[in-house]
Amino acid sequence: MSKPICYSTKAFSAASATSPLSAATIERRQPSASDVQIQILYCGVCHSDLHFARNEWHFTQYPAVPGHEIVGRVTAVGSGVKKFKVGDTVGVGCLVDSCRTCSDCRAGLEQFCTSMVMTYGSIDPHLNAPTLGGYSQSIVVTEDFVLRMPANLNLAAAAPLLCAGITTYSPLRHWKVGPGQKVGIVGLGGLGHMGVKFAKAFGAHVVLFTTSPGKVADGKRLGAHEVVVSTDEAQMAAQAGSFDFILDAVSASHDINAYLNLLKRDGNLTLVGAPEKPLPVAAFPLIFRRRSFSGSLIGGLPETQEMLDFCGRHNITSDIEMIRMDQINTAYERMLKSDVKYRFVIDMASLA
């Protein structure tokens, strides 16, 4: 495959693990027959963006352009594109391609394909160069990895659905959360606040766990039926053995056994945060009630479209704070202090 013709577009990139992000010009491929070219309108700011920009996962190549909660408008389509036309509003999440042939891809679970191409942090097979994310004015993505945005949603507030949304929607669906169930959401941040909204929309009795007494009122506003301050032992003890499912969205080290003990027999706790160090898991909470402890990673393309359509029908979006592109470095510092309710979204017009 010869290298495709490219065009230039504006972006914000990190030159090294210790550099602030700054304006840059990057190259994108001209759309091939199966490609969709998208003018990026909004891009959500995920904690992964910061980990990646600062090489905290030890695989970043520089210059690095983060961003995988992308919403935009189609500006061109390749000759073979069937699902999209110029002017459509579309989304791109954490994935821009995969092998299409393995059992995971055939099951619509492209996030587990060992050849998946991430929106940033992978090698782009077209350009044989690192993929560059959504902190930019334009992106080109093969149509099968482009998602249709519901017409009724606020596009800026919908951007975080592409990662925070699907990351919480997928495990709640996989573990069949629904009416009659008691469901816990641990942590009220970008992921957790979406978890509360989805679990509520699925008809469960929703209990939010937070370390911050100051978030109790907000938790209820977002839809939680109860809010437990997890540092209060009496409040935690009162919930013992009562949950069908717990979604744990905390990335910091924390006592997972305290939450496993809140599950009923056969209950499941799924981790979507990714604590850096292994979590000590005691055998007895698992053995004595046949509980299970799992992980979950975003979602595949079919489920991501299903989630967006669900959000359209139920008018679900993220609670966001809009920023200009040149505020990204300050936003990262505030994110590290959990000073955001509950997701920063970059207005990409500010990059013009």
Next chain:
Amino acid sequence: MSKPICYSTKAFSAASATSPLSAATIERRQPSASDVQIQILYCGVCHSDLHFARNEWHFTQYPAVPGHEIVGRVTAVGSGVKKFKVGDTVGVGCLVDSCRTCSDCRAGLEQFCTSMVMTYGSIDPHLNAPTLGGYSQSIVVTEDFVLRMPANLNLAAAAPLLCAGITTYSPLRHWKVGPGQKVGIVGLGGLGHMGVKFAKAFGAHVVLFTTSPGKVADGKRLGAHEVVVSTDEAQMAAQAGSFDFILDAVSASHDINAYLNLLKRDGNLTLVGAPEKPLPVAAFPLIFRRRSFSGSLIGGLPETQEMLDFCGRHNITSDIEMIRMDQINTAYERMLKSDVKYRFVIDMASLA
């Protein structure tokens, strides 16, 4: 409820955490209307017996009589007993009663009833005294907690089915192990060797993991299609991402992440050993393939009977070494060195 009339029977008991077990006389209740009196013929020796005799779980009351893999013959039945008659060969496992009314009991999962009465280590509600286990000549058990032994099985070799058998059968059934699946069994001891036999009988491709190169041949004799020496990194790496289910029967601390990484997407690892200290579990092996880590505890009464009937049809028993009752202290020392293939069983006639 007035205290029932009692009778005396011979037993072996520990007088303290540091005493060897020795001959004693204990009291059993005379059978009530719903009780079955059993002459104990054989009793398997479970590692739990040793933990309990030595108060390693910190709840033992002395004098303590261990033993919960009991096979015997019915010597008397109460007036209301319908399922058993004098002369029947029967089994008693880890449980002798439960509340009968909670959701766990109604589901036939009496092992999770918070009021379950263990064969030893609980308070007997009839006598308001500690329950006394199977290292004795006779026991009285309410008929609903007595199991029917298949006529074709060697009774001594069938005794370990009551704990080691059901502990491995239940999770393999719960996680629907069957033909076309690749199943790992970690550890070749009393539990592990039963896990190999059941997984093979269920039609799975069975891979045994052992730290002992000396157990490779025995693992294959017992039915494993492959035996992996888990200290060999190359052998472990060759199995990465290939298992539907892994049953982990190791009670010592060990690297659980090494086994989680062997699971396919959506694979489950269930722990039936109970390591004393929490096991460090890394988030990434769970998240990146949606794997889960669970525990399992023996099985309920209906499933224990199902397991025994299955063993009868498939002629499955434990590989045992028979001992006299007065060899129990030596047997404990050998068990601590894993010097048993694969279960000690006490010939209770030796207590006469």
